[in-house]
Amino acid sequence: MTSEFAVEMRDVVKKFITPEGNELNAVDHVTMQIKNGEFFSMLGSSGCGKTTSLRMIAGFEWPTEGEVYIEGKGMGHTPPYQRKVNTVFQSYALFQHMTVFQNIAFGLEMEGAKEDEIKKRVGRALEMVQLTGMERRRPKQLSGGQQQRVAVARALVKTPDVLLLDEPLGALDLKLRKEMQLELKALQQQLGITFIYVTHDQEEALTMSDRIAVMSKGRVQQLATPVEIYERPVNKFVADFIGESNFMEGKIKSLSGNEAVVHVPALNAEIRGMPMSQNFVNGEEVVVSVRPEKIRIAEQSAKGDGLFKARVLNSVYIGSDTHVYVDMQGLRLKVMEQNRISRLDPSSFYVKEQEITLVFMPENTLVLKKD
Numbered sequence: 294m295t296s297e298f299a300v301e302m303r304d305v306v307k308k309f310i311t312p313e314g315n316e317l318n319a320v321d322h323v324t325m326q327i328k329n330g331e332f333f334s335m336l337g338s339s340g341c342g343k344t345t346s347l348r349m350i351a352g353f354e355w356p357t358e359g360e361v362y363i364e365g366k367g368m369g370h371t372p373p374y375q376r377k378v379n380t381v382f383q384s385y386a387l388f389q390h391m392t393v394f395q396n397i398a399f400g401l402e403m404e405g406a407k408e409d410e411i412k413k414r415v416g417r418a419l420e421m422v423q424l425t426g427m428e429r430r431r432p433k434q435l436s437g438g439q440q441q442r443v444a445v446a447r448a449l450v451k452t453p454d455v456l457l458l459d460e461p462l463g464a465l466d467l468k469l470r471k472e473m474q475l476e477l478k479a480l481q482q483q484l485g486i487t488f489i490y491v492t493h494d495q496e497e498a499l500t501m502s503d504r505i506a507v508m509s510k511g512r513v514q515q516l517a518t519p520v521e522i523y524e525r526p527v528n529k530f531v532a533d534f535i536g537e538s539n540f541m542e543g544k545i546k547s548l549s550g551n552e553a554v555v556h557v558p559a560l561n562a563e564i565r566g567m568p569m570s571q572n573f574v575n576g577e578e579v580v581v582s583v584r585p586e587k588i589r590i591a592e593q594s595a596k597g598d599g600l601f602k603a604r605v606l607n608s609v610y611i612g613s614d615t616h617v618y619v620d621m622q623g624l625r626l627k628v629m630e631q632n633r634i635s636r637l638d639p640s641s642f643y644v645k646e647q648e649i650t651l652v653f654m655p656e657n658t659l660v661l662k663k664d
């Protein structure tokens with residue numbers, strides 16, 4: 294390996310002219326470094342520039358500005374077939390009239406590989422995706438998950454250093470998608486090759502990735518591990534996009550290294566939270582963010598700091614959890630409680646208009662920049 298990084302994008306911009314004649318930065322000064330052997334995801338809603346980024350790595354598009362590096366080498370206008378990357382597309386586009394074997398062998402035949410070489414490599418690729426014995430079937434005779442695995446095998450047969458996957462599970466139903474997520478992750482770990490995975494599905498990204506780049510409007514909002522992204526979102530966009538968050542407007546009253554005291558006018562109270570930026574100033578208007586499962590409903594008799602009275606608006610039982618919507622002096626919050634105990638006893642339910650006490654732990658209460 295010549296470089297610590299399998300792939301790098303350095304300050305990459307991709308401009309398109311829209312059908313309306315406007316200039317659009319589909320990818321807007323993106324920098325990311327993807328490590329060798331890493332499962333890396335780009336996560337963001339439709340149109341945020343994920344596919345365009347992947348296509349520039351693959352060589353189907355060229356950056357307007359900046360540069361893509363593979364194994365430390367600037368790619369310039371290197372064509373796709375000269376890059377050690379291979380792509381699995383969302384519509385996996387198997388040839389319907391060809392067998393599984395022929396589908397997987399196709400790329401090798403194009404390269405003029407010898408017959409016994411092709412046989413050996415297709416066999417190995419089929420083994421990797423656990424489809425040995427299915428060589429003679431046609432795509433129609435396979436389940437959706439199996440077709441997906443053929444598409445992956447077709448990309449793996451060329452032994453790329455990096456596999457690019459553009460929403461490869463998009464066409465599958467939820468249950469199968471979850472199975473395939475674990476399967477692809479296991480395959481990646483077993484092969485040790487770098488996966489760059491594009492998805493708009495946050496749970497998918499959190500499940501599979503070593504690191505995630507959260508993207509919006511062509512920009513990287515945060516690049517970090519799943520845990521960091523969920524527990525320590527750097528801004529309101531990420532806190533809102535990944536999982537659920539309650540937001541409150543506030544103003545900084547005092548700051549120390551790892552704690553901020555924030556006045557929340559709506560509550561006429563002060564909340565202690567963790568400042569998620571180094572450059573807050575006293576008096577700054579901020580957003581306080583708390584995840585629903587990080588708010589605890591305390592015993593009625595509870596006393597002390599960080600307790601807030603709230604009134605139940607609605608309580609929804611969803612089996613594994615109960616979602617409690619509350620009003621805290623005009624602020625509407627969502628609280629999630631795991632159903633550790635059976636709720637068969639009606640008195641274990643929260644009821645409309647009930648007064649409850651909420652606890653916020655400062656380390657779970659994030660102070661974010663107002664954007």
Ligand SMILES: Nc1ncnc2c1ncn2[C@@H]1O[C@H](COP(=O)(O)OP(=O)(O)O)[C@@H](O)[C@H]1O
Binds near residue numbers: 309311338342343
């Ligand atoms: N060839 C193109 N010409 C003009 N606009 C494009 C082209 N390809 C993509 N775009 C635009 O660039 C933006 C990013 O697209 P894309 O990378 O496909 O997003 P994503 O994969 O995250 O959904 C979108 O607004 C899309 O409409």
Ligand SMILES: [Mg+2]
Binds near residue numbers: 343344345
């Ligand atoms: Mg896309």
